[in-house]
Every structure is written in structure tokens, then in C-alpha cells.
Amino acid sequence: MKLATALVAALVLAALPSITSSNYIIGVGISALIFTVAAAALNLVYGFAGLLSFAQLGFWGIGGYAAALTVMTFGGSFWQGILWAALLNGAIALLVGYPMLRTNRHAFVISTLTFALLVTLVARDWVSLTRGPLGIPNLPPPHAFGLRFDTPAKFYWLVWVFTVTTISFLYALCSSRIGRTLVAIKQNEPLTRAQGISPMPYKLAAFALSAAITGAAGGVYCFNLRIIDPTFLDFYYMQTFLIIVIIGGAGSFWAVIASGMALSALPEVLRFSDDLRMIIYGVILVAAMFVMPAGVAGWLHERRLASMRAALR
Amino acid sequence: MAIDASYLLQLMLNGLALGLLYALIAVGLSLIFGVMEIINFAHGELLMLGAFAMTFALPVMGLLYWPALAAAVVVAMLAGLVIYEILLARLRPDEFERSILITLGLSIILIHTVQYFFTATPRMVDTQYGFAGIEIGSIRLTWTRVIGAAVAIVAFAGLYLTLRFTQFGRSMRAIAQNREAALMVGIRPRTVARNAMILATGLCGLAGAALAPIQLVTPYMGQFLIFKAFALVIIGGLGSIPGAVAAAVALGLLESWIGGFFNAAWQEGAVFVIMIVVLMVRPDGLFKRGGMRVG
Amino acid sequence: MTAILSVAGLRKSYAGVHALDGVTFEVEGGSITGLIGPNGSGKSTAIDCISGFQRLDAGTVTLAGSDVTGRPAHRIARAGLMRTFQTVRVYDRLSLADNLAIAAQQFDPATWADEFLRTRRYRQAVEASERRARELVELIGLERYYGAEAGILSYGQKKLVALAAALMPHPKIVVLDEPVAGVNPSRIREIEVALQQLNEAGETFLIVEHNVEFITTLCHRVIVLEQGRKLTEGTAAEIHTDPRVLEAYLGMTPEMVEAEMRGAA
Numbered sequence: 001m002k003l004a005t006a007l008v009a010a011l012v013l014a015a016l017p018s019i020t021s022s023n024y025i026i027g028v029g030i031s032a033l034i035f036t037v038a039a040a041a042l043n044l045v046y047g048f049a050g051l052l053s054f055a056q057l058g059f060w061g062i063g064g065y066a067a068a069l070t071v072m073t074f075g076g077s078f079w080q081g082i083l084w085a086a087l088l089n090g091a092i093a094l095l096v097g098y099p100m101l102r103t104n105r106h107a108f109v110i111s112t113l114t115f116a117l118l119v120t121l122v123a124r125d126w127v128s129l130t131r132g133p134l135g136i137p138n139l140p141p142p143h144a145f146g147l148r149f150d151t152p153a154k155f156y157w158l159v160w161v162f163t164v165t166t167i168s169f170l171y172a173l174c175s176s177r178i179g180r181t182l183v184a185i186k187q188n189e190p191l192t193r194a195q196g197i198s199p200m201p202y203k204l205a206a207f208a209l210s211a212a213i214t215g216a217a218g219g220v221y222c223f224n225l226r227i228i229d230p231t232f233l234d235f236y237y238m239q240t241f242l243i244i245v246i247i248g249g250a251g252s253f254w255a256v257i258a259s260g261m262a263l264s265a266l267p268e269v270l271r272f273s274d275d276l277r278m279i280i281y282g283v284i285l286v287a288a289m290f291v292m293p294a295g296v297a298g299w300l301h302e303r304r305l306a307s308m309r310a311a312l313r
Numbered sequence: 314m315a316i317d318a319s320y321l322l323q324l325m326l327n328g329l330a331l332g333l334l335y336a337l338i339a340v341g342l343s344l345i346f347g348v349m350e351i352i353n354f355a356h357g358e359l360l361m362l363g364a365f366a367m368t369f370a371l372p373v374m375g376l377l378y379w380p381a382l383a384a385a386v387v388v389a390m391l392a393g394l395v396i397y398e399i400l401l402a403r404l405r406p407d408e409f410e411r412s413i414l415i416t417l418g419l420s421i422i423l424i425h426t427v428q429y430f431f432t433a434t435p436r437m438v439d440t441q442y443g444f445a446g447i448e449i450g451s452i453r454l455t456w457t458r459v460i461g462a463a464v465a466i467v468a469f470a471g472l473y474l475t476l477r478f479t480q481f482g483r484s485m486r487a488i489a490q491n492r493e494a495a496l497m498v499g500i501r502p503r504t505v506a507r508n509a510m511i512l513a514t515g516l517c518g519l520a521g522a523a524l525a526p527i528q529l530v531t532p533y534m535g536q537f538l539i540f541k542a543f544a545l546v547i548i549g550g551l552g553s554i555p556g557a558v559a560a561a562v563a564l565g566l567l568e569s570w571i572g573g574f575f576n577a578a579w580q581e582g583a584v585f586v587i588m589i590v591v592l593m594v595r596p597d598g599l600f601k602r603g604g605m606r607v608g
Numbered sequence: 609m610t611a612i613l614s615v616a617g618l619r620k621s622y623a624g625v626h627a628l629d630g631v632t633f634e635v636e637g638g639s640i641t642g643l644i645g646p647n648g649s650g651k652s653t654a655i656d657c658i659s660g661f662q663r664l665d666a667g668t669v670t671l672a673g674s675d676v677t678g679r680p681a682h683r684i685a686r687a688g689l690m691r692t693f694q695t696v697r698v699y700d701r702l703s704l705a706d707n708l709a710i711a712a713q714q715f716d717p718a719t720w721a722d723e724f725l726r727t728r729r730y731r732q733a734v735e736a737s738e739r740r741a742r743e744l745v746e747l748i749g750l751e752r753y754y755g756a757e758a759g760i761l762s763y764g765q766k767k768l769v770a771l772a773a774a775l776m777p778h779p780k781i782v783v784l785d786e787p788v789a790g791v792n793p794s795r796i797r798e799i800e801v802a803l804q805q806l807n808e809a810g811e812t813f814l815i816v817e818h819n820v821e822f823i824t825t826l827c828h829r830v831i832v833l834e835q836g837r838k839l840t841e842g843t844a845a846e847i848h849t850d851p852r853v854l855e856a857y858l859g860m861t862p863e864m865v866e867a868e869m870r871g872a873a
Binding site for chain 1: 659660661680681682683685686690691692693697698699700701702706709710711713714715718720723724726730756757759760773774777
């Protein structure tokens with residue numbers, strides 16, 4: 001049922017450029033799709049594995065820079081750039097993830113945060129590679145099979161394919177036994193150990209896969225912007241991903257996808273002032289944590305459980 | 314450039330002053346973590362509030378340093394009280410992730426509210442001391458730095474005495490060591506947590522006010538510093554106050570030396586590299602966590 | 609019969625206090641063995657050390673002939689020792705079916721790739737695990753909750769789920785940490801019957817419990833710990849009349865017990 005709904009929604013979204021010729025709306029659609037992918041990747045680590053990772057922002061940035069540099073400095077294609085973005089991020093995530101995951105959950109959160117900051121500093125200060133605050137402008141549009149994705153509508157379709165592919169992959173993963181095991185580890189780690197499951201490989205795999213997908217999404221997004229500079233690592237992106245996951249309901253796969261599509265439009269609606277928009281984001285975050293800490297999905301679930309309990313009584 | 318002893322000493326003194334201010338921030342984080350087991354993400358914004366309070370108080374007070382400093386600390390403490398009563402008092406001690414997200418939201422709200430009203434333009438702060446300083450040989454330190462360091466040292470002495478010898482300090486340590494036992498002997502966790510929050514924000518406001526004449530004041534100044542402070546409490550061991558102080562002072566010195574000889578990029582990145590290395594070697598930080606130790 | 613689990617010279621101390629001070633015992637295959645002792649005698653520490661949840665200072669743990677001393681908990685579980693916990697642990701947000709399936713998944717041949725691609729090997733493993741789960745759910749009498757979330761169950765029912773989960777992968781030995789503590793007295797009898805049935809079907813149990821009556825009706829052999837040492841060991845009947853056990857438990861000598869009983873009569 002959910003799957004059928006998702007399929008219909010995906011097909012409707014595919015038709016967006018045929019429905020409207022407004023580049024503005026198509027641009028919003030592109031952002032919405034990419035942010036949804038990044039939020040779904042965050043949902044894998046935070047919602048499923050229970051690891052609140054701020055490193056996603058760092059991976060998003062590394063992905064963007066890796067893709068841009070592959071094309072501009074190393075002469076590769078867009079596709080190679082995205083591949084490198086994913087692979088590099090996966091490798092870095094394995095490397096830094098291991099010491100971070102060995103600590104307690106408090107230290108994990110903070111160390112992922114400092115990782116994100118470190119990436120920002122590198123982007124800003126390693127001028128010989130990243131050109132520092134100037135950034136890397138004029139990223140060329142991707143092309144394949146003699147087709148150039150140079151208009152927003154064409155780029156939109158490319159992003160649509162990317163989104164459907166990654167979301168399908170994530171769904172296959174989260175709905176498999178691996179996803180269920182991640183939830184089990186989040187809920188009761190000692191019990192999983194008593195049942196012969198070693199939590200570390202699962203957590204590390206979730207962390208690395210999520211990093212790779214976030215990186216690929218970052219790579220695609222910077223080619224949408226056509227430029228990458230240190231503002232690509234603005235904390236604003238992390239906040240957006242977090243709000244999408246939290247409002248949708250951490251750990252609910254489709255709820256996060258739906259909230260990603262719905263909330264990505266929000267920044268566009270709130271275009272009147274950057275500061276006011278951020279204040280509203282902050283208020284939404286704080287309010288959500290008090291009113292429905294498990295998101296819309298969690299709230300619905302609680303209601304279902306309550307009626308179940310009542311029925312059993 | 315000739316590396317002579319006085320240059321090294323100059324770097325060391327600058328580093329010490331910087332490290333002590335880092336320590337004021339990190340200690341507050343540790344204190345809050347020790348009592349409530351939460352991380353206050355908005356801690357840096359309290360520092361920023363302290364600094365902004367200083368920029369507004371100074372002209373009102375006719376550039377007099379000390380009254381403005383006091384006013385800034387009071388503002389930060391009041392903010393801490395309000396934040397505790399409205400947001401943090403509702404959290405249970407095991408809701409770590411929730412506390413992070415709530416205080417993250419708060420931090421966003423504070424930064425952008427300040428930016429909305431006062432713009433992002435960096436502010437210079439002038440005090441009665443101006444750029445005057447003390448000179449010993451070829452070493453020169455501005456009064457504002459010397460006073461900042463001295464104030465930090467006095468604050469630590471006061472904190473130590475408070476934790477060690479007062480009823481309030483003992484209750485805080487008791488809760489940090491064993492919550493259940495503390496509840497049984499009649500310690501009220503809410504009161505203690507509120508006081509700890511006020512104390513921590515006071516220290517943070519003090520750091521902000523002391524930094525204001527040394528650095529440029531912007532709405533984002535807290536963010537850069539707080540990320541360093543986070544790394545510091547991890548390196549020192551979460552909840553360990555001496556650990557936080559030691560790590561902070563060491564970092565101040567290190568940054569100053571690195572800044573004196575290498576590219577500034579290394580100076581900023583050092584703390585994160587150190588943190589990753591420390592986590593690899595000792596996952597619990599250098600000063601192992603376990604209750605709140607004061608000495 | 610041979611020993612499935614044998615521990616020798618277990619030592620563990622915390623900050624100078626000896627929680628375990630040279631404990632040695634064996635559990636025979638197909639038996640129900642009880643481990644009792646007053647509070648602080650080291651029972652919980654002993655099973656935490658055996659199951660790998662705490663590090664031993666000294667001693668060896670041998671499980672079905674292979675040395676598992678110092679291995680991490682998940683490896684000891686894979687070697688065939690499943691345990692439950694004193695304060696009941698189940699996955700509250702997962703269904704009963706999932707709770708049981710997870711307990712067995714580490715023991716079937718499906719790899720991550722099989723799981724992700726839903727291969728034949730994976731589907732067969734899932735079918736086998738589901739058959740076993742249905743069997744056990746029937747045994748503990750919670751069939752009607754099979755698809756429901758474990759969080760809605762009562763404390764006693766969760767204890768039963770934890771027991772069933774421990775049995776899922778056909779372990780060599782099941783270690784139960786206070787299986788009836790906090791359980792409604794009327795349900796204790798049901799647990800007794802279930803354990804007896806399972807034992808007759810060949811399962812081996814090591815049970816840590818405070819409820820002496822439960823232990824004496826169920827166990828073939830009882831080991832008594834006191835202050836980190838093994839006080840004595842024997843059949844339930846022997847333990848029941850051992851003066852040292854009475855003293856350790858009640859702080860009374862047999863004469864005092866007798867005097868008291870005379871007084872009551």
C-alpha cells in the first residue's frame with residue numbers, strides 16, 4: 001500500500017517538468033528531491049541506528065567538493081565525480097566512524113559535530129585545492145549519450161532518476177533484516193549482543209552507507225548550484241535535514257520521505273528574510289521536540305498503540 | 314624571522330590567556346553535563362549574548378570595564394535561568410539526543426534574532442583601557458588580555474571553592490556521582506540543575522564579556538568557540554572539570570604556538586585532529602568520566 | 609553425562625571488593641542447574657562474566673569443550689550460550705515475531721548480501737525461524753500477541769518473551785537471570801511447567817533465582833554462592849537441609865531455626 005503510494009508519487013513527480021514550465025518551480029523540485037535523499041540517509045543513521053550524526057554535513061560538503069574537483073581539476077566526468085563523492089565518503093566514514101562509534105553516545109554526537117566543522121575549515125583554508133572562499137564556479141552541466149542536462153527540466157529528470165535509485169536502495173536496506181537489526185541495536189544494545197549480534201559492523205555499515213549517499217547527493221546538488229564554495233557547508237543544510245527527519249518521524253522510512261518532499265518547499269515559501277526563516281526553523285525544531293518528539297509518524301503510531309491497548313483490556 | 318625566547322614567551326602568554334577563556338566555556342559545558350547529562354548546544358550563544366551585553370553596557374557605563382563586565386555576566390545568568398525554566402527543566406536525564414536538538418533549535422533562534430536586530434557587521438569594543446598594556450622587555454600584553462586571564466583564574470578559584478565547600482557545590486557533585494542516592498537524601502535535582510545552569514551560563518557570559526574587547530563581536534562568534542569547547546570536553550572526558558580546564562589551557566597554548574609558526578588553518582584545525590586521535594587511543598577521554606571530580 | 613558449561617577459578621573484584629573469589633562449578637548437559645545465594649553473593653556477576661558482559665580478572669569458562677574465556681558477549685552467544693537479563697529486556701517497539709526472529713538470525717547461514725537481495729537461502733532461513741517462533745509462542749501461550757508490539761505486554765509476559773527469544777537458536781545452554789522475579793505468583797507455575805517441558809525436550813538451563821521454592825522444585829542440582837565463593841553444591845534436597853545454607857540465607861543456625869519452629873508450634 002505504502003509502496004504503491006510511493007510509486008504513484010514518484011510518477012507524478014516525474015511528470016513535473018511536463019506540467020509546469022516555470023524554472024522556479026522546477027528548481028524547488030530539484031532541491032526537494034536532493035534534500036529528501038540526504039534526509040533519508042540521515043534517517044538511516046539517526047532514525048534506524050539511533051546515532052545522531054552531525055557528520056552528515058561534512059559528508060555533504062566532501063561529496064560536493066569531490067564531485068566538483070573531479071570534473072574541474074582532474075578532468076573527469078560528472079558521473080565519475082558522483083561515484084568518487086560516494087566512494088571517498090564511504091572510505092572516510094569507515095576511517096573516522098570506527099573511533100567515534102567506540103565511544104559512548106554522548107561523545108559520538110559531539111565528535112561527529114566537530115568532524116563537520118573540520119571539513120568546513122578544510123574547505124575554507126586549503127586554498128590550493130578548494131580555492132578557499134572564492135569557491136569553484138562554472139561547473140559544467142552533466143552529459144551522457146550525447147545528451148546535455150543543461151536546462152532545469154533536463155537536470156530535474158537526472159535528479160529524479162538519482163532520487164528514485166537511492167531511495168529504492170535505502171528502502172531495500174531498511175526493510176530488510178539489516179534495517180530491523182539496526183532498530184534492535186538502537187532499542188536495546190546489550191540484548192542484541194546477548195543474541196550473538198555484534199553491533200559495531202552494523203553501525204559502521206549504516207554510518208558509511210549513509211555517508212556515501214549523502215556525499216552523492218551533495219555532489220548532485222553542487223552541480224545544480226553550478227558553484228561550490230564554503231557556504232555549501234553552512235549549518236543550514238544540516239538543520240534542514242534534521243528538521244525533515246524529526247518532523248516526519250525518525251525511524252519511519254516513508255514518513256521521512258513524505259516530510260522531505262513537503263518541507264523542502266518550506267524554505268521557498270519563507271523567502272522573505274533569511275534570518276526570519278532561520279528563526280522559524282529553530283522554533284519548529286524546538287516545538288517539534290516538545291509536542292511530538294517522534295514526529296508525525298510517531299504520533300500516529302502512539303495513537304494506534306493506545307487503541308490497541310484499549311482493545312486488549 | 315629569528316625565534317628568540319621573548320617571542321616564544323609572548324606566544325605562551327597569549328596562549329595562556331586564550332586557553333583560560335576556552336576553559337571558562339568548557340567548564341560550563343562539563344558542569345551542565347555532570348548534573349543533567351545533557352549538552353547545551355546554545356552555550357556558545359550565551360557567550361555571544363555576554364559579549365553583546367558588554368558592547369552595549371560599555372558606552373552606557375562610560376567605557377568603564379568592571380561595571381560592564383558585571384552587567385554582561387548578569388545578562389548571561391538571566392538568560393540561563395530563563396532557558397532552564399522554559400526548556401531544559403522539562404527534560405529527563407536520559408534524553409540526551411533530545412536535549413541536543415532542543416538547544417540546537419535555541420541556538421539557531423538566538424543567532425538569527427541577534428543578527429536580525431543588530432546585523433552581522435562585526436563590532437569593535439572600546440574600553441577605558443583602550444589598547445594600553447604592560448610591557449616587559451620586548452613582551453607586550455594589552456590590559457584587556459591580562460584582565461581577561463586574571464578574571465578567569467579568579468572565577469576558577471571561586472568555582473573550586475563553591476564545589477568543594479558549599480552546600481550547593483556538594484549537592485551538585487552528589488547528583489553527578491549518583492542521582493538516585495542524591496534523591497534519597499533529599500537533594501532536589503531541579504533546584505541543583507537550575508543553579509548549575511545559572512553558574513555555567515555566568516561563567517560563559519564572563520568569557521564572552523572578557524573576549525569582547527579582545528576579539529570582534531559578531532552573532533556567530535559563539536559558534537566557532539563552542540565547537541572548540543565541545544572538542545575540549547571530549548578530550549578532557551565528558552563531565553570532568555579538571556579535564557576540561559587542562560585540555561582548554563593546553564589547547565590555548567598549542568594554538569598560539571602553531572599560529573606563531575604555521576599557517577592559520579592548522580591553528581583552527583588542531584583541536585579536531587587532537588580529538589580524533591584522543592578518541593582512538595582513549596575512547597573515554599584523557600580524564601576518564603565518572604561523577605564530577607573537582608580536584 | 610558431560611559438562612556443557614564448566615567454569616573454574618572465576619575471580620572478579622571491583623575497587624578492591626571481591627565480587628567473585630575463585631568460583632568453580634559445572635553444568636551438565638540436559639540438566640536444570642540452580643545458582644542461588646543471598647544478595648551480593650556474586651550470582652549476577654558470575655553470569656555476567658560467563659556470558660561475556662563483564663571482563664574476568666582470572667579463571668576460565670569452557671563451553672561445550674571450547675575455551676570461551678574473555679571473548680566478547682556476542683561471540684559467546686554464537687558459541688551456544690544464550691542468556692536473559694534480570695530486568696527484562698525485549699525490543700519494545702518491535703513485534704513479538706520480530707523479537708523472536710532477531711534472536712535466531714545470527715545463527716542461520718544468510719549473509720548481509722542474502723538479506724539485502726532476499727535470496728533463496730535467506731527465505732529458507734526466515735521460514736525455519738518462523739516455524740520455531742510459532743512453536744515457542746505457543747509454548748509460552750502468547751499466540752494472540754504474535755504480530756503485536758512487545759511494548760504492550762505485561763512485565764511477566766515480557767519475561768516469557770525473553771525466555772522464548774533465548775531458546776530460538778536451539779542454544780547449548782540457556783542462562784536465566786531471575787526468570788520469575790517480579791512475575792505475578794499465579795504465573796510462576798506456568799513458567800515452571802514450560803521450563804520442565806523444555807528440559808524434557810533436551811534443553812539445558814542454568815537459573816539464577818531468589819525464589820528458593822522455584823529453584824528446589826525445578827533444579828536437579830543447586831550451587832550456593834556466598835560472598836563470592838561457592839558455599840556448597842548438591843541436589844535440591846541436600847541444599848534444603850544444609851545448615852550452612854540456612855545460616856547464609858537467614859543468618860540463623862539450624863538450632864535457632866528449630867527453636868523458632870518449636871516456638872511457632
